[in-house]
Amino acid sequence: MNFNINKFFGIDESKIKVIYQGCNPVFRKELNNYERASVIKKYGFPESYILYVGTIEERKNLLSLVKAINMAEIKLPLVVIGSKAGYFKKIKEYIDQNKIKDIYFLETILNEDLPAVYQQAEVFVYPSIFEGFGIPILEAFTYRKPVITSKMQQQ
DSSP: OOOOOHHTTTTOOGGGGOOOOOOOOOGOOOOOHHHHHHHHHHHHHHHSOEEEOOBBSGGGHHHHHHHHHHTOOOOOOOOEESSSSSTTHHHHHHHTTTTOOOEEEEEEEGGGHHHHHHHSSSSSEOOOSSOOOOOOHHHHHHTTEEEOOOOOOOO
């Protein structure tokens, strides 16, 4: 469905201003090697990795990412940042059954540490199949990181 606010509310187009979604100003800071390394060490992450940021729930589709990394025999570690829901059990079972190593899970991280985590990543992957917007994609783009995502259905 295509929604036209002008016609629906009878508002003059000249009175409407589009404000694009942005991300937290903390993502405007480019960190040096020492600052990034300090944060990476603080959380025990490897020096180079694939990054996923988002809640661990079914619609976010993290299991597909884990399966793809396993099937393609990708040797780059995966860093997952996000709170765990019941869906995590499925992911954990798959990891255990396939004896997958080099996946780092962290439920919470300080907001001021996230820029270092994004900047240190080799690639950002966001396999969600249903999103309202997907702010982590914007955060990764802020640091010119390659982003792999899925075709999402809009809420």
